[in-house]
Amino acid sequence: MRLFDFRCPCGKLFEDLVKSDVTTSRCSCGLDAKRVISPVRSNLEGISGDFPDAHDRWVKKREQHMAHERRQTS
Numbered sequence: 806m807r808l809f810d811f812r813c814p815c816g817k818l819f820e821d822l823v824k825s826d827v828t829t830s831r832c833s834c835g836l837d838a839k840r841v842i843s844p845v846r847s848n849l850e851g852i853s854g855d856f857p858d859a860h861d862r863w864v865k866k867r868e869q870h871m872a873h874e875r876r877q878t879s
C-alpha cells in the first residue's frame with residue numbers, strides 16, 4: 806500500500822492509501838478520482854540518476870510532514 810494523489814473530475818485533489826496497481830479512488834463527492842503521478846515527479850526534480858528509493862523516501866517524508874501538520878491544526 807502506498808500513498809497516492811488523486812484528482813477528481815469535481816476538481817478536488819486528495820490523497821489515498823491504495824495498492825500500487827489501483828488507479829482510481831472514490832472521491833467524497835461520489836465520483837471516481839484518477840491517480841495523479843506528475844506532481845510527485847515534479848517534486849523530485851533535482852534528483853537525477855538511479856535512485857529507485859528516492860520516491861519512497863520522499864513519500865514517507867511527506868506523510869510525516871502532513872501528519873505533523875494535522876496534529877498542529879487539530
Ligand SMILES: [Zn+2]
Pocket residue numbers: 813814815816817832833834835836
Ligand atoms: Zn469529487
